[in-house]
Amino acid sequence: MRYTLYQVRKEHRREYGFMSLEERQAILGTKDIDLSVYGVTYQSDVDTEHPHAALDYLFHVFNLDHPDDFCSYSMSVGDVVHLGDTWWYCDSSGWTPIHTCRT
Structure with missing residues (x-):
């Protein structure tokens, strides 16, 4: 399954x-997530x-075992x-599905 990680830009x-x-x-x-502040x-x-297995795996990878690049x-x-085809917000306690993202 294809994934893209978005993180808030430094500025x-x-x-x-x-x-x-x-x-x-x-x-x-607003409930919208404004992707224009993300990269x-x-x-x-x-x-x-399985989305939850994938998200847990990605959290592990991007905290403990970063890809070289x-x-x-x-x-x-x-x-x-x-x-x-789903969007997920890394919340303070797990993952929350989000349905609206603005670009």
Whole structure:
């Protein structure tokens, strides 16, 4: 399954980075995730069709076993993963599916 990791760009981390989805929605007043403040930091394939297994695996990889060509900070709260045809928000406690992303 194809995935893309989106992380908040450095110039937007102070206002958008490392927030739970609930915090983010309360501060910004919207459920939309504005991808214009994010950058694509990695794309590849993962060998499972089960979203939660794939997300748990990706969290492990991007925290403990970074790919050699990965040049960003470890995966954290506020990161977004596009996995297959679904979007997921790395929340303060696990993964939350998100249905709307603005680019």
